[in-house]
Amino acid sequence: MHYQGHPYRTVWHPTEAARTIRIIDQRALPWAFLVEDLREVKDVARAIRDMHVRGAGCIGITAAYGMALAAETSVPLEVAAQLLKSTRPTAVNLAWAVDHMLRVGPTWAEAERLAEEDIAMCRAIGRHGLEIFHQLADAKRTKRGLPPNTLTPDLLRKGGGHQVEQKISPTLNVLTHCNAGWLAFVDIGSATAPIYAAHDAGLPIHVWVDETRPRSQGARLTAWELASHGVPHTVIADNAGGHLMQHGLVDLVITGADRVSRMGDVANKIGTYLKALAARDCGVPFYVALPSSTLDWQCGDGLREIPIEDRGPEELTHAEGPDADGVLHTVRLVPDGSPAANPAFDVTPARLITGLITERGVCPASETGLLGLFPRSK
C-alpha cells in the first residue's frame, strides 16, 4: 500500500543494505511513521515479541526473513528457529514459516518468495471476498426494491452513464475487529482485502472499526489504514458492535484469524467471539478471511487445543497517546491497587462462522469445507 505517495511493505530486505531486515515499527503508528532496521536474529525476535510487527502474516514473513538473516550470522539455525518460534504462541504462521525455512534452507530468495506468496494470497482473498460484498450489496438493494449491480452515482457520471439518485446505492456497512489489514501482512491484508477491493471498485462501503482494547489495533492501525486509503469508517468501542447489529446498522462482519483449526474454529484477537455471537443473534453474516498459511491441520477442536497467549497487564492498565500539543504520554487507566488480566486471543467456534474466505475461494467453516478447497492437506 502507499504512504504519502510511496509504496511500502510491512517487512522487506533492502537491496542496498545486506544482512538487514527493514520493518515499519507499528508501535509508533498512527502518531509517527518509523522504519526500523533489524540486523541480528535477537532483534528480530524482540521486534516480534514486543510487537514492532504484529499480525499473523506479518510476523510469519518477518520470522522467515529472520531465518535468512540467521543463515548469514553465527547463530545456529536451530537456535534461531527456537528463539523466533517462542515469541508468540498463538499464531500458526510463525511456526509454519520458521519450519518451512529450516526445511528448504533459509535464503533471502526464499523469504522473498514467501512474501510474494503472502501478497498473492491476500489479493486472491480480496477477489473472493468482493463477490460476497457484491452479493450482500445486491441483496440490500433488492430488499429496498432497487435494481441490482448498480454502481455509485459518481462512477456512473464519470463513465458518462445516466444520472441516478444516491439512494439506489445503499452503503454496505462492514464491521471489523482488530487489524487484519496490510499492516498485519506484507501488503493488502486479509479482512481488509475485500474492503479495499470494494472501495476501489466503487461499491459504497463504510467500515465500523472496533477500537480493539487493550492494544487498540483497530483505533490505531485499521483506522489509520482506512483513512490513508480514503475508505469511509467510524471507530467504535468494542462494546458497541452488538447494539449496531441489533439496529440493522451492520451488513456483515469480517475479521482475520491468527490460527484456524481443521474443524474451522478461529483463534483471533480477544473479543472476536463476542462479535460472532452478536452476528448470529442478529442474523448478520460473519466471515473470516485467511490465507491458508493460517490453517492448522494438526488442530481439531480449536477451543481445547489452540494455546492462548496471556500478555502483560500493563497493556490494559496503561495507554499511550499524544496530548493536545502532540507530546506522547503513557497514562494509567486502572487504579494501582487493582490487578489486571490480559488474554490476547479467543476462539470463535466454527458453528458461529458464515464462511471462511481463503485464497482458493469461500468455504463453510468445517473440515469438509476446508478439505473441499485444500483436498490433499489432511
Added chain:
Amino acid sequence: MHYQGHPYRTVWHPTEAARTIRIIDQRALPWAFLVEDLREVKDVARAIRDMHVRGAGCIGITAAYGMALAAETSVPLEVAAQLLKSTRPTAVNLAWAVDHMLRVGPTWAEAERLAEEDIAMCRAIGRHGLEIFHQLADAKRTKRGLPPNTLTPDLLRKGGGHQVEQKISPTLNVLTHCNAGWLAFVDIGSATAPIYAAHDAGLPIHVWVDETRPRSQGARLTAWELASHGVPHTVIADNAGGHLMQHGLVDLVITGADRVSRMGDVANKIGTYLKALAARDCGVPFYVALPSSTLDWQCGDGLREIPIEDRGPEELTHAEGPDADGVLHTVRLVPDGSPAANPAFDVTPARLITGLITERGVCPASETGLLGLFPRSK
C-alpha cells in the same frame, strides 16, 4: 460505604450548608477523591449531564435533591423539572424522581426519604442476591464432591470450628460490567450489593471487572470500590469476558440496569448485551440487579422503545489518566482523521436474562415475573 474510615454517600444535603447539595465528583476517581457543592439548579443539571454523578440511582436522587433546591430558588419548578429531565435520556429513575417531587411537592425531607428508600432497596437486593450466590457456590461445591454450606477456612478458624482445607470453598467468580456499585446509587449499589454481602458473609468471591470503555467506569469506579472494600477482583478488557466464560472461569454475571421494560428487557451500559450473549452460549447465569425505580411499566419492547443516548466521540477518542509522576494528561487514542461514534447503552432482550434481582425478590425477566413481585403496577 466508607472511604478512609469515614462513611459517605454519593449525594447528600449537608445540615451545615442550607441550599446546597453535596456530591462526590466521580470524574476525579480513582485518582482523587473530590467533594463538590452544588448551589444552583443549573449546576445540578450540569453535574448530571457531565457525569460528575452517574448511575441510574445516583442521578435520580441527585435530581430529587435538585428539585428540593429549586423550590428554594427563583427557578420555576416546571423549568427545573424540564432542565433536569433533559440531561440524560436513557435512565428512567431520573424522570421518575423529578416527576415524583413535582407531584408530592419538592422538599429536602422528601429528597431525603427517597435517598433512604434507595439505600433500603439496595440492601434488600443484596439479601436476595446473596441467596443466589450461596446456591451457586453450593452447586460448585457439589459438582466437586464437597459438602454444601461450608464457609471459608478463615471464618471457621475464627469461630473456633474445625480445621478445613482451602479446597472445600471454591471461589465464586462473578463478572460485572460498568459500575452498578455504591457510586451509582446513594450507597451500597445494585449489582455490587450481593457482592459486598457475600464478601462480608465470608463467601469466597472474586470479581472480573469489565473496564467498560469508553468511559472506563469498571476500571475507574468498580475496581476502586472493590479495592476500597477489600474484595478480590481483576480488571479485564471488555473483549475478554466471553473467553473467560468459554473456559469455565465465570460462575455468574451480574449487572445493573438503567431502565427495564415491563417485558424484562434491560437497557444498561453499552456492551452488556454482548456479555449476556456469551453467558447464554456458555451456560453461565446472567442476572440483572435493579431497584423497582428502574422499571418502566410504560415500556413494552425495550429494543424498540428505550431511547439510547449518543454521547460525544471524545469519550472514545481521548483518555485521561496520571503519568508515572502522577501528573494528569488527556491523550488521544484515535487518529485525527478518523471519526468515532459513541452509543452509551444497549438493550439486552429478556430472553437472555436468567433473573431480575429486585428489592422484593428474584423473578424471571418477563411481564408475568415482574407482576408477580409488583402486582398493582400495571
